[in-house]
Amino acid sequence: MLLGPSLAVSAVLFAIGTAGVLLRRNAIVIFMCVELMLNAVNLTFVAFAQQLGTGGQIFVFFVMAVAAAEAAVGLAIVLAVYRHKETVDLQHINLLKG
Amino acid sequence: MSLVWLVPALPLLGFLVNGTIAVVRPRAKGLVSVVGVGVLLAAFGVALMVARALAAAHPDAPVVFRYWDWMPVGTLAVSYALQVDALSVVMMLVVTGVGSLIHLFSVGYMRADAGYARYFAYLNLFVFFMLTLVLGANFPVTFVGWEGVGLCSYLLIGFWFSDTVNADAGKKAFIMNRIGDFGFLIAMFLIWRYTGSLDYTTVFERAPDVLTLGGGAATAIALWLFLGCTGKSAQIPLYTWLPDAMAGPTPVSALIHAATMVTAGVFLVARTNVLFALAPVAQAVVAGVGALTALFAATIALKQWDIKRVLAYSTVSQLGYMFVGVGTGAMAAGIFHLTTHAFFKALLFLGAGSVIHAMHHAYHATHAHDDAQDMRNMGGLSRFLPWTATLMWIATLAIAGIPPLSGFFSKDEILGAAFARGAAQPIWYLFWALGLAAALLTAFYMARLMLYTFHGPNRTGAREQVHLHEAPWVMTGPLVLLGMLSVVGGVINLPELVGGTTWLHHWLEPVTAAGAALAPAAHVTHRTEWVLIGGAVTVAVVGIAAALRALDLTALVPARSAPAETGLGKVLNRKWYVDELYEALFVRPTVWLSRNVLWRVVDVKLVDGAGVNGPAAASRILGWLGGRLQTGELGFYATVFVLGVVAVLARALK
Numbered sequence: 135m136l137l138g139p140s141l142a143v144s145a146v147l148f149a150i151g152t153a154g155v156l157l158r159r160n161a162i163v164i165f166m167c168v169e170l171m172l173n174a175v176n177l178t179f180v181a182f183a184q185q186l187g188t189g190g191q192i193f194v195f196f197v198m199a200v201a202a203a204e205a206a207v208g209l210a211i212v213l214a215v216y217r218h219k220e221t222v223d224l225q226h227i228n229l230l231k232g
Numbered sequence: 233m234s235l236v237w238l239v240p241a242l243p244l245l246g247f248l249v250n251g252t253i254a255v256v257r258p259r260a261k262g263l264v265s266v267v268g269v270g271v272l273l274a275a276f277g278v279a280l281m282v283a284r285a286l287a288a289a290h291p292d293a294p295v296v297f298r299y300w301d302w303m304p305v306g307t308l309a310v311s312y313a314l315q316v317d318a319l320s321v322v323m324m325l326v327v328t329g330v331g332s333l334i335h336l337f338s339v340g341y342m343r344a345d346a347g348y349a350r351y352f353a354y355l356n357l358f359v360f361f362m363l364t365l366v367l368g369a370n371f372p373v374t375f376v377g378w379e380g381v382g383l384c385s386y387l388l389i390g391f392w393f394s395d396t397v398n399a400d401a402g403k404k405a406f407i408m409n410r411i412g413d414f415g416f417l418i419a420m421f422l423i424w425r426y427t428g429s430l431d432y433t434t435v436f437e438r439a440p441d442v443l444t445l446g447g448g449a450a451t452a453i454a455l456w457l458f459l460g461c462t463g464k465s466a467q468i469p470l471y472t473w474l475p476d477a478m479a480g481p482t483p484v485s486a487l488i489h490a491a492t493m494v495t496a497g498v499f500l501v502a503r504t505n506v507l508f509a510l511a512p513v514a515q516a517v518v519a520g521v522g523a524l525t526a527l528f529a530a531t532i533a534l535k536q537w538d539i540k541r542v543l544a545y546s547t548v549s550q551l552g553y554m555f556v557g558v559g560t561g562a563m564a565a566g567i568f569h570l571t572t573h574a575f576f577k578a579l580l581f582l583g584a585g586s587v588i589h590a591m592h593h594a595y596h597a598t599h600a601h602d603d604a605q606d607m608r609n610m611g612g613l614s615r616f617l618p619w620t621a622t623l624m625w626i627a628t629l630a631i632a633g634i635p636p637l638s639g640f641f642s643k644d645e646i647l648g649a650a651f652a653r654g655a656a657q658p659i660w661y662l663f664w665a666l667g668l669a670a671a672l673l674t675a676f677y678m679a680r681l682m683l684y685t686f687h688g689p690n691r692t693g694a695r696e697q698v699h700l701h702e703a704p705w706v707m708t709g710p711l712v713l714l715g716m717l718s719v720v721g722g723v724i725n726l727p728e729l730v731g732g733t734t735w736l737h738h739w740l741e742p743v744t745a746a747g748a749a750l751a752p753a754a755h756v757t758h759r760t761e762w763v764l765i766g767g768a769v770t771v772a773v774v775g776i777a778a779a780l781r782a783l784d785l786t787a788l789v790p791a792r793s794a795p796a797e798t799g800l801g802k803v804l805n806r807k808w809y810v811d812e813l814y815e816a817l818f819v820r821p822t823v824w825l826s827r828n829v830l831w832r833v834v835d836v837k838l839v840d841g842a843g844v845n846g847p848a849a850a851s852r853i854l855g856w857l858g859g860r861l862q863t864g865e866l867g868f869y870a871t872v873f874v875l876g877v878v879a880v881l882a883r884a885l886k
Binding site: 159229231 | 862863864865866867870871874
C-alpha cells in the first residue's frame with residue numbers, strides 16, 4: 135500500500151539531498167544533505183519491505199548504524215579541519231589539489 | 233702423441249703467468265723472460281716429441297683427441313678436439329720453432345720497454361691461439377684460434393696505443409679481419425648445411441658424395457672460405473691492413489705479420505683441400521688472386537722507404553705465391569713455401585729490428601727526431617752491423633730465389649706447378665707469368681732494400697754514427713739460427729730433379745691425398761722443368777743485377793731533405809692510392825651513413841626521440857591531464873561522482 139507515493143517522496147528527498155551536496159559549501163550542511171540522502175534510501179527500503187518481507191527493514195537499521203558512525207567520524211574531521219583552518223567552507227579546503 | 237694438449241697449454245700458462253705479473257709486478261722482467269721464452273721452448277720440445285711419435289706411427293687417418301663436448305646442440309655435436317696429422321705437425325713445429333727464436337729476440341729488443349710483461353703475455357697468448365688454430369680437429373675450434381690470433385694481432389699492433397696512428401692501425405687490422413671472418417662463418421654454415429658435420433674427418437669423407445664436382449654448393453663454400461683467407465692472409469682486396477700493422481713492435485711483425493698468423497689462410501686452404509678440389513672455379517680464383525697480389529704488392533714495395541713497409545709488402549707478395557701454390561692444388565708446394573718463408577721472412581724482419589734498434593739508439597743518444605725506419609736515413613750500415621748485414625743478405629738471396637737457398641726450391645715448385653696446370657687450363661700460364669714477373673720485382677726491391685740500408689755512404693748523421701752498434705747476442709743468436717734455416721730449409725722438399733726425395737710432399741700425402749684424388753696434379757717433363765728453373769734463376773739474377781746497376785747510392789739524401797716523388801714513382805710510393813680509394817668508396821660513405829643517418833636520424837630521432845623521450849613525454853601529458861582532474865575541491869568530485877552514477881544507471885536501465 136502507498137508504494138507509489140512513498141517512492142515519490144523518497145525520490146524527491148534524495149534529489150534534494152544530492153542537490154544540497156553538490157551546491158552547498160558548508161561542510162556541516164553537506165553532512166546534513168548526505169543524511170537526507172541516506173534517509174531517502176531508508177524510506178525506499180521500508181516501502182518495499184511492506185510488500186517483499188522484513189529484509190528491507192533490517193537493512194534500514196544497518197544504514198542508521200552506518201550513518202551514526204559516519205556522522206561521528208565526519209563531524210570529528212570537520213572539527214579538526216575547523217581548528218586548523220578556522221573555516222568549514224569547502225572552497226577553502228583544497229589541499230589535495232593535483 | 234697424447235701429450236699434444238701440452239703444446240697449446242704451455243703458452244696459455246705463460247700468458248696467465250705473464251698476464252698476472254703484468255698486473256701485479258710489471259718490473260719483474262727477469263721472471264717474465266724466463267716464463268715467456270721457457271714455455272715456448274718447452275712447447276717446441278713437446279711438439280718435436282709429437283712429431284717423432286707421428287713419424288713413427290705414420291697413420292693414414294689423423295689422430296684426434298677429444299677433450300670435452302663443447303656444443304652438443306641437437307644433431308650438431310662439436311667437441312673441443314685437437315688433431316695430430318702431417319699438416320698440423322708441420323705448422324706446430326713452425327709456430328713453436330720460429331716463435332721461440334722470435335721470443336728470444338724480443339728479450340733483447342723490448343728490454344727497455346715499460347710494457348715488457350704485457351708484451352710477453354700477449355705474445356704467449358698469440359702462440360696459444362695460433363696453435364689452437366692449426367691443431368683444431370673441427371671448424372669451430374680452428375675458428376676460435378682464428379679469432380684469437382686476430383685479437384692478439386690487434387692488441388700487439390696497437391701495443392704502443394698512446395700513439396693514435398698505432399691504435400688506428402690496430403683497428404684497421406681488426407675490422408678488415410672481421411670482413412674475412414664473416415666469410416669463414418658463412419662457409420661453416422654451408423658446410424654444416426650440406427654435410428651435417430663440422431669435424432674435419434667427417435666433412436672431408438662426406439664432401440665428395442654430397443657435393444658435386446664443380447657444383448654451385450662446393451664453389452660457394454670454397455669461395456666463402458677463401459674470403460676468410462684473404463682477410464687473414466692479406467690478399468686482394470683485404471690486404472691493406474698488413475702494411476699498417478707494421479706499427480707494432482718489430483718482433484711482432486716477424487712472428488705474427490710474416491711467419492705465422494698471416495699464413496693461416498694458406499693453412500686453411502691446405503686443410504680443406506678436399507673442398508677446394510671439388511671447386512675448380514674457386515681454385516682458379518685462389519690462384520688468380522694470389523698471383524695478382526704477388527705482383528701488385530711487389531710493385532708497391534719498389535718505392536717504399538720505410539724498411540718495415542718494404543718487408544710488409546714483400547710478405548703480402550709472398551703470401552700471394554703460397555696461394556698460387558695451394559690454388560693450383562700443389563698443397564705441399566704451398567706449405568713448403570710457407571715454411572721456408574717463415575724462416576727467411578722472420579730473419580728479414582728480425583734483421584730489420586736489429587737495424588731499427590741500432591738506429592733508434594743512435595737517434596736517442598743524440599736526441600734527434602729523425603725516422604729510425606726510413607732507409608734514406610741509413611746507408612753503409614754493414615760497417616756497424618756486420619752480422620745483421622750478412623744474415624740479411626742470406627735471407628735476401630733466399631727470398632729472391634737464388635739456388636741453393638731455401639726460397640729457390642719452394643718458389644720454383646709453386647711456379648712449376650702453376651705452369652704444369654697451364655697445359656689443361658691456359659689461364660694458369662697467366663698466373664705463372666704474373667708469378668715470374670713478381671719474382672723479378674722481388675729480387676729488385678729486396679736488393680734495393682739491402683743496398684740502401686747497408687751499402688753506400690752513411691746518411692744517419694755524423695754525430696749519430698758513433699752510436700751505431702751491433703745488437704746483443706740475445707738478438708743476433710736467433711738471427712744466426714734463422715740464417716742457417718734459410719740456407720738449408722730447402723732440404724725438407726728437394727725435388728727429384730736434383731736427386732731429392734720431395735720429403736715434405738710424401739709427408740703431407742695423408743692430408744692431401746683425398747684432394748689430389750679428386751683433382752690430380754699435372755706434371756711437366758724434366759726438360760721443361762730445367763727450362764723453368766733456368767728462367768726463374770735468370771729472373772732473380774736479373775732483378776738483383778738491375779738493382780745493382782740502376783740504383784745510385786751516392787745520390788740519395790736523408791729523408792728530411794728528400795725531394796717529393798713524381799710520376800709513377802709517386803703512384804707506387806702512395807701504394808696505387810688503394811687506401812685513398814677504399815677511403816672514398818667504403819670508409820667515407822660508412823662514416824657519412826653513420827653520422828647523418830644512423831646517428832642523427834636513427835639514434836637521435838628514432839631511439840632517443842621516439843623510443844626514450846617519446847613515452848616520457850606521453851606519460852607526462854597523461855599525468856598533466858590526470859592532475860587537472862584533482863582540483864582538491866569536494867564539490868567537483870561530488871559532481872563528477874554523481875554524473876558517473878547517473879551515467880551508469882542510464883546505461884543499466886536502457
